[in-house]
Amino acid sequence: MEQLQQKWVMACVDGSPNSEAVVDYAAWIAKTVQSPLELVHTLEHGLLLEHTDHSGNLTPNMRDDLIKTLSEDEQAESKKLIAEGKVLLEKAKVRIDASLIPQVMSKQHHGSLDETLVDLQDEIRVLVLGLRGEDHAEEETGIGSQLENTIRALHKPIFIVNGAFKQPQSMMLAYNDTDGARKALDMVCKSPLYKLMQVHLVHVSENESAGKALLLEAGFKLQEAGLSHQTALLQGDAQNALLHYQQQHNLDMTVMGAFSHGKLRSLFFGSFTLKMLKANNKPILLLR
Amino acid sequence: MLLAQNKKDWFGNIRGDILAGIVVALALIPEAIAFSIIAGVDPKVGLYASFAIAVIIAITGGRPGMISAATAATAVLMVTLVKEHGLEYLLAASILAGVLQILAGYLNLHTLISFISRSVMIGFLNALAILIFIAQLPELTNVTWHVYALTAFGLMIIYLFPYVPKIGKLIPSPLVTILVLTAIVLAMGIDVRTIGDMGALPDTLPIFLWPDVPLNLETLWIILPYSAAIAVVGLLESLMTAQVLDEMTDTDSDKKRECKGQGVANIGSGLMGGMAGCAMIGQSIINVKSGGRGRLSTFTAGILLLIMVVFISDWLAVIPMAALVAVMIMVSIGTFNWKSIPEMRTNPKSATVVMLATVIVTLWTHNLAFGVLTGVVLAALFMAAKLQQFMAVEKSFDDATNTRTYTVVGQVFFNSTEKFVGYFDFKEAVDRVIIDVHRAHFWDISAVYALDKVVLKLRREGAEVEVIGLNEASETLVDKYAVHNDPAKIAKVMGGH
Numbered sequence: 001m002e003q004l005q006q007k008w009v010m011a012c013v014d015g016s017p018n019s020e021a022v023v024d025y026a027a028w029i030a031k032t033v034q035s036p037l038e039l040v041h042t043l044e045h046g047l048l049l050e051h052t053d054h055s056g057n058l059t060p061n062m063r064d065d066l067i068k069t070l071s072e073d074e075q076a077e078s079k080k081l082i083a084e085g086k087v088l089l090e091k092a093k094v095r096i097d098a099s100l101i102p103q104v105m106s107k108q109h110h111g112s113l114d115e116t117l118v119d120l121q122d123e124i125r126v127l128v129l130g131l132r133g134e135d136h137a138e139e140e141t142g143i144g145s146q147l148e149n150t151i152r153a154l155h156k157p158i159f160i161v162n163g164a165f166k167q168p169q170s171m172m173l174a175y176n177d178t179d180g181a182r183k184a185l186d187m188v189c190k191s192p193l194y195k196l197m198q199v200h201l202v203h204v205s206e207n208e209s210a211g212k213a214l215l216l217e218a219g220f221k222l223q224e225a226g227l228s229h230q231t232a233l234l235q236g237d238a239q240n241a242l243l244h245y246q247q248q249h250n251l252d253m254t255v256m257g258a259f260s261h262g263k264l265r266s267l268f269f270g271s272f273t274l275k276m277l278k279a280n281n282k283p284i285l286l287l288r
Numbered sequence: 289m290l291l292a293q294n295k296k297d298w299f300g301n302i303r304g305d306i307l308a309g310i311v312v313a314l315a316l317i318p319e320a321i322a323f324s325i326i327a328g329v330d331p332k333v334g335l336y337a338s339f340a341i342a343v344i345i346a347i348t349g350g351r352p353g354m355i356s357a358a359t360a361a362t363a364v365l366m367v368t369l370v371k372e373h374g375l376e377y378l379l380a381a382s383i384l385a386g387v388l389q390i391l392a393g394y395l396n397l398h399t400l401i402s403f404i405s406r407s408v409m410i411g412f413l414n415a416l417a418i419l420i421f422i423a424q425l426p427e428l429t430n431v432t433w434h435v436y437a438l439t440a441f442g443l444m445i446i447y448l449f450p451y452v453p454k455i456g457k458l459i460p461s462p463l464v465t466i467l468v469l470t471a472i473v474l475a476m477g478i479d480v481r482t483i484g485d486m487g488a489l490p491d492t493l494p495i496f497l498w499p500d501v502p503l504n505l506e507t508l509w510i511i512l513p514y515s516a517a518i519a520v521v522g523l524l525e526s527l528m529t530a531q532v533l534d535e536m537t538d539t540d541s542d543k544k545r546e547c548k549g550q551g552v553a554n555i556g557s558g559l560m561g562g563m564a565g566c567a568m569i570g571q572s573i574i575n576v577k578s579g580g581r582g583r584l585s586t587f588t589a590g591i592l593l594l595i596m597v598v599f600i601s602d603w604l605a606v607i608p609m610a611a612l613v614a615v616m617i618m619v620s621i622g623t624f625n626w627k628s629i630p631e632m633r634t635n636p637k638s639a640t641v642v643m644l645a646t647v648i649v650t651l652w653t654h655n656l657a658f659g660v661l662t663g664v665v666l667a668a669l670f671m672a673a674k675l676q677q678f679m680a681v682e683k684s685f686d687d688a689t690n691t692r693t694y695t696v697v698g699q700v701f702f703n704s705t706e707k708f709v710g711y712f713d714f715k716e717a718v719d720r721v722i723i724d725v726h727r728a729h730f731w732d733i734s735a736v737y738a739l740d741k742v743v744l745k746l747r748r749e750g751a752e753v754e755v756i757g758l759n760e761a762s763e764t765l766v767d768k769y770a771v772h773n774d775p776a777k778i779a780k781v782m783g784g785h
Contacts, residue, residue: 047301048537052579055450056311056460058570058622066577067536074538 007125008038008105012113013092015084018130023092024165025283026128027101032193035125036103039092041085042116043108048073082108117154124156131162131277155288157187163281168252170198174242175218175257176205184257184287185218189225197252199229202245204238247280255285297352301581305353308580309588312355312571314463316342316593317604318615319571320358321483326423327363327563328370329378330487331604334358335597336494337382337562342590344553345567346583350545351530353537353581355571355589356553360420361525362518362564364654369514377511379499382558384508384515389523389551398543401527407639408663409528410625411646413569415659416525417624418651424613424620427481434478435610442469442614462615469611483612484605490597494560518554520657522566526550529567536576570619638670676704679728681711691720692751700761701731705738712742714749721746726757729764736762 011026013019023039030037051069059065089106098104109116117127173188175181188194201218205211215231222229234241246254254276277284316338324334338357345356370378392398404412428435442465449461473480483489501507530541554564575585597604632640642663650659679698686693692713700708723742730736739755746753 045538047304047579047581049301049304049579049581052304052308052577053450053457054307054311054460054578055457056315056462056574056578057446057450058574058618059447060621060624060626062577062622063532063536063569063573064627066573070536070538070576 006036006123008123009033009035009126009128010038010040010120010124011092012127012129013039013041013085013088013106014130015088016130018161018163019088019092020095021161021163021165022128022130023095025159025161026126027096028165028167029126029128029159029193030101030104031097032195033126033191034102036105037096037101038123039089039104039106040116040120041089041106041108042113043078043081043085043110044112045074045077045081045110048077078110121154121156124154126157126159127154128159128161131160157288158286159283160277160286161283162277163283166252168197168283170200170249170251171253171255172200172202172242172246172249172251173255175201175203175214177210177214178257180257180288182257184255185221187287188255189221189227194227197228199227200245200249200251201229201231202234202242203232204234204236204241206235208233243276243279246276246282250280251282253283253285255287257287297583299582299584301579302584304579305582305584306588308575308578308585310592311460311578312575312580312585312589313592313596314460315571315574315615316355316357316589317597318462318466318607318612319568319619320593321486321604322423322612322616323358323360323363323565324563325486326360327366327378329366329375329563330489331483332488332490333375333378333561333563334363335490335562335593336560337557337565339590339594339597340494340557340560340562341553341565342586342593344556345549346587346590348545348549348552349583349586350542350547350549351533351567352541352583353572353575353585354526354529354533354541354546354567355575355586356526356550356565356567357571357590358563358565359522359525359568360423361416361521361656362566364419364423364656365514365517365521366563367654369511373510376500377507378514378563379558379561380501380507381511381514381518382562382564383499383555384511385518385522385564386551386554386556386558388515388519389554390548391551392519392523393544393547393549393551396544398523398527398547401524401531401543403664403668404524404528404660405642405663405667407635407642408646408660408667410628411643411663412524412528412650412656412660413623413625414628414643415647415650415656416569417620417622418647419654420616420623421620422651424616427609427613432480434480435608435613438469438472438478438480438608438610439614439617441472442611443617446614446618462618465614466607466611469614470607473608474606478608481609482605483607483609486609489601489604490594491601493594493598494562496559497561499558517655517657518564519551521655522550522554522564523547524656524660525569526567529569529572532569533572533576536573537581570622573622638667638674642667642670672701672703675699675701676707679704679707681708683711683713685718689720690718691722692716692718693722693724695724696728696761698727699729699731700725700735700738702734705734708735708738709742712746714745717749718751721751721753722756723753724756725761728757728761730762731764733765736765 009026009030011022013023026037048070050073085108093104093106096104109119111119171194173185175185188199199222201215201222203211203215211233215233219229219231232245234245317335320334320338321331324331341356341358349356366378369381428439445465445468446461449464450456526546527543530543530546534541550566557564628643645666646659646663649662650656653659679700682695682697684693685691694712725739743753743755
């Protein structure tokens, strides 16, 4: 029981190309914030259509026979998936220097990724996952709509990876005048994760004086927290401005709050996140 | 979240669902016609019903992949209504049944399904199978030998055709039976009854029409008993079928939504000139076997059924009844739980009695609701009789103080109070009596009353009576425990029994 109530840095491991980077980033977070690390592999079941036939008749005891056939198919599939997952989890564990992390555990869970996240949400401190999972490697759209909705409902920090691991030295904190952004700022100030990073506090606004005041106030908080930082007030279209700034300064990661309203709301998890991840393969941390 | 789940339910298995939908549609046609005949209405009533219910439940139901349409279970309830008042009253009764089912959904009555034990469920299915079989008998009595030969040949095709290499698993064998028997009858010019003799077939798409009945209390009192029976039986079969499908596909379903969905489907059916129906256990199993898993399979089945029926109704008319009877015997054999017969020897007697009582009462009343009610009541009584055995009273006597101590252990409730009182010796003359109940459980006020009676009686005999541990014992008295799923609290109340 004790262990279950603990909060974990949770890394979603699968066979996708991003999987190794997911493990590396998760290990880095766990190490830096001194939190236990959990590697989770989900077993997504198919529809068990191997024994389909269209003979359309009802034979005596067909119900029991069909349950038996379907259970046997599913058992075989589950065993296969579990074995494959174990290999993946072992590989992931080997990558991790467990001595620097309080605790490392691996877990397998039946169901799709979104079902798993709903079931395990109480254990999550930070969720680390790749932009595209194994099954969606070829898809252009990135995160599936189903997962996106689950993630929206999940009120936990989410770290999305799309590229090889590089220990972040710098980060961009997208900031505006919303509660979500202020909360994100608060979390950044409190977390040990950013102690060794250069924080770029960035705000996009046409109103120069108000923007400057906002940055000044936020910058003061960062200073109080002892974080090395610089601020930038950008103009123009928020998406492009942020993207451009991130590329220009070659920042190692981006941190955003959950913007409940305002201009950045639609950018929060939609096209902007995706664009950013694709443009520079640097991870994004969504805080709520 | 909801939309995403919806998308998966609808389009998660497009190819499998459409193919299975075709198989199911082909099997639904003979069944819909057969069930219309059971209810005593034109075949088109059952066919319109099957279309309307399948299409609507695909959208409104709580169990993706389950097939609902006109069914035998509901058809047998309508016979007298149709006979005495006619079709329009049946349509009105279907609509009212739907309203009741929606109400049942809002009242969370689906949770009552947990009172239906496995024995009752098997009894339900066996009774349903027998009802379907009995309904075929009129077609098999006072007929020429041709009918028997055709029916036997039809059954042979149904069971053997799937073993034909390659095509056996591609073409539904009931369809082959219908085609072959029709061809034989037409080619040889055999004079047997055909579906066309049974009444009107659909020739147009269904239209929305309010049933032509007077909207007054008199009508309500006529249809209400039928509607209530249809609503109950429909929900029973639907929820049981949903459970079977849950188990089969290892997925969950939304039972509350299913109740309301069945209601909407029946209202829609009544408005489109169809009779009420519910989920069909046989068809749902065929759907799963054929690879149907999503809502699209049910939807496809409904749409295809209508298209086929409207455009080939002339051809439907020449299908010999023998082909239909063969298909329905297959459904009957497939619905019956054959294992339940050898299991009668190995199962506890009480289980067999519950199962048989469900079957017998159903066949007696032609109402599955009464059968299930009998089964449930019997199962509860057997349960009470079993628990009654878990109670004992130990006696001890202390000579020095002239004190008799009774230590009660176990379950005290209405059924065990007589036994409880019987343990006490009222003729014994002692100074003090201690009744220690801290390891007993008082389940109801009968138990408390019995204890009061014992105490009073002992006092009348001149003893000082002391009851120990009544607080612990009566923790089980309240109707709702705040223990829920807390193992620690349950362990405390149950005191390690």
